[in-house]
Amino acid sequence: MSLEKFISEAISPWMKETGPDDDIVMSTRIRLARNVEEFPFPFKSSEDASKALYKHVHERLPQPSDERIGKLTWIPIDGLSEIEKTVLVEKHLTSPQLAEESTQAAVVLNNDESVSMMVNEEDHLRIQCLFSGFQLGPGYKVASDLDDWIESYVDYAFDEKKGYLTSCPTNVGTGLRASVMMHLPALTTTKQLNRILPAISQLGLVVRGIYGEGSEARGDLFQISNQMTLGKSEEDIIEELRGVVLQLIERERMTRKNLQEHNQLQLVDQVHRSYGILANSRIIESKEAGRHLSNLRLGIDLDLIQGIQGNILNELMILIQPAFLQQFAKQQLSPEERDERRATLIRERLKLENLNDGGDRP
Amino acid sequence: MRCQECDHRKATLHFTKIVNGKKNEMHLCEMCAKEKGDDLPGSNSYSIHDLLSGLLNLDPSIGTNVGYSQRANQEEALRCQKCGLYYKDFVKNSRFGCSHCYKAFSAKLDPILKRVHGGNHTHTGKIPERAGGRLKVQREVAKLKAEMQEHIHNEEFERAAEVRDRIRNLEDAQGKEGDE
Ligand SMILES: [Zn+2]
Numbered sequence: 001m002s003l004e005k006f007i008s009e010a011i012s013p014w015m016k017e018t019g020p021d022d023d024i025v026m027s028t029r030i031r032l033a034r035n036v037e038e039f040p041f042p043f044k045s046s047e048d049a050s051k052a053l054y055k056h057v058h059e060r061l062p063q064p065s066d067e068r069i070g071k072l073t074w075i076p077i078d079g080l081s082e083i084e085k086t087v088l089v090e091k092h093l094t095s096p097q098l099a100e101e102s103t104q105a106a107v108v109l110n111n112d113e114s115v116s117m118m119v120n121e122e123d124h125l126r127i128q129c130l131f132s133g134f135q136l137g138p139g140y141k142v143a144s145d146l147d148d149w150i151e152s153y154v155d156y157a158f159d160e161k162k163g164y165l166t167s168c169p170t171n172v173g174t175g176l177r178a179s180v181m182m183h184l185p186a187l188t189t190t191k192q193l194n195r196i197l198p199a200i201s202q203l204g205l206v207v208r209g210i211y212g213e214g215s216e217a218r219g220d221l222f223q224i225s226n227q228m229t230l231g232k233s234e235e236d237i238i239e240e241l242r243g244v245v246l247q248l249i250e251r252e253r254m255t256r257k258n259l260q261e262h263n264q265l266q267l268v269d270q271v272h273r274s275y276g277i278l279a280n281s282r283i284i285e286s287k288e289a290g291r292h293l294s295n296l297r298l299g300i301d302l303d304l305i306q307g308i309q310g311n312i313l314n315e316l317m318i319l320i321q322p323a324f325l326q327q328f329a330k331q332q333l334s335p336e337e338r339d340e341r342r343a344t345l346i347r348e349r350l351k352l353e354n355l356n357d358g359g360d361r362p
Numbered sequence: 363m364r365c366q367e368c369d370h371r372k373a374t375l376h377f378t379k380i381v382n383g384k385k386n387e388m389h390l391c392e393m394c395a396k397e398k399g400d401d402l403p404g405s406n407s408y409s410i411h412d413l414l415s416g417l418l419n420l421d422p423s424i425g426t427n428v429g430y431s432q433r434a435n436q437e438e439a440l441r442c443q444k445c446g447l448y449y450k451d452f453v454k455n456s457r458f459g460c461s462h463c464y465k466a467f468s469a470k471l472d473p474i475l476k477r478v479h480g481g482n483h484t485h486t487g488k489i490p491e492r493a494g495g496r497l498k499v500q501r502e503v504a505k506l507k508a509e510m511q512e513h514i515h516n517e518e519f520e521r522a523a524e525v526r527d528r529i530r531n532l533e534d535a536q537g538k539e540g541d542e
């Protein structure tokens with residue numbers, strides 16, 4: 001398979017869109033946990049009951065008329081190969097649990113994979129909407145409208161006092177988990193983040209490094225999401241998260257500007273060194289790759305490097321994960337072999353950029 | 363470093379998670395990390411489960427000295443009639459078995475929910491259109507019934523009859539909706 005084809009299958013179409021503040025916010029995700037009344041939760045469900053739930057929802061839901069969502073395709077998990085399952089997991093369209101453990105499970109996808117719904121995972125339905133950039137408000141609206149549409153066909157398990165009833169008590173109430181993935185290289189280098197993160201967690205938000213490495217996050221990518229789902233309205237949950245993310249965006253931008261003003265030469269040097277390493281190395285570990293991809297992305301955002309698309313960071317952070325490397329190689333790989341393949345994949349990917357745009361070479 | 367989950371394979375993934383100001387580090391092999399499903403933006407649940415069973419076990423009625431055995435016995439027996447889940451298994455797995463479990467365990471639930479949700483135990487968010495419609499009717503019916511009692515109490519029987527008819531209309535309409 002050619003690299004271009006591999007990438008086009010590995011990266012969801014929605015990821016290629018641009019979005020608000022996408023120099024710092026890579027993506028926004030809204031997840032709603034819902035269950036159907038009268039059916040036991042998947043955790044306590046017999047195979048027959050799970051099958052009945054699957055059939056119940058599948059038969060009742062027609063195709064949506066909402067053009068933001070488009071056509072939905074039901075994909076039964078049982079019918080997938082191991083590789084196909086891994087791809088869905090790596091693309092964050094299904095959870096590992098759904099892929100490996102669930103019975104009578106399905107994932108329902110729209111065309112650009114921005115909407116996905118897991119059926120028979122921890123809850124009967126896990127509705128997920130993904131958006132490029134920073135789109136909490138509009139994102140919640142799309143998810144909530146989809147939720148209303150589904151509720152017009154199936155009876156949700158809902159209690160006046162406890163809200164939407166979920167399998168795990170951490171999700172009850174709104175069933176809403178809103179998260180934002182942020183690239184924060186300047187706040188990370190200047191060590192400001194160490195001071196900010198504990199304050200954020202005091203506000204009931206969870207911050208997590210992605211593909212983490214000790215207290216650092218690989219690729220300087222962080223996910224921030226709400227922890228509590230009960231006792232606050234959806235609007236308040238979204239608004240609180242939005243407020244914190246806005247502050248982080250502002251601080252990151254300010255710090256980037258400071259770095260540019262006071263450490264211009266070091267910054268340019270660092271960005272181009274990283275570009276050089278990514279474009280030329282023959283062996284690279286994922287930690288090192290993450291660091292240089294983060295620098296490269298920073299260089300692109302600050303216009304220190306031209307001719308490379310910004311989404312190369314999110315794209316390559318996914319592609320250099322072991323599962324994807326092995327899938328591309330079509331075989332199991334030892335860690336040493338993976339480091340070699342990783343370097344090759346990054347080099348080839350950068351070459352594609354240069355071919356497409358005739359951008360400057362390191 | 364060995365994976366802290368299986369204590370067998372090499373830990374290649376290291377997570378830091380900060381929950382309510384407390385830093386939590388995890389060192390996992392790829393396999394166990396995958397099982398925990400802490401990828402992003404996929405599920406959201408690794409260590410939440412550990413955190414939670416810790417919280418559930420903080421239930422003051424468990425493990426205290428006074429009347430322990432009696433309480434423990436009651437706990438043994440507490441069970442959801444609909445799905446058959448025992449309360450003790452809910453504590454162990456931190457998973458409900460069905461929507462009725464919330465009613466079956468309601469006496470014990472609020473302290474747990476408060477711990478998990480920053481002191482909150484009551485939903486103030488979205489109400490679904492249809493289930494919410496029924497809720498609104500239920501609220502209206504409850505209000506009218508109180509009104510009817512008041513009229514009866516005041517011996518205003520004609521007005522009580524009017525209110526009774528309104529209640530019947532609402533309940534009839536709701537019955538039809540439910541048949542669809
Ligand atoms: Zn392990």
Ligand SMILES: [Zn+2]
Pocket residue numbers: 442443444445446447458459460461462463464466
């Ligand atoms: Zn139950």
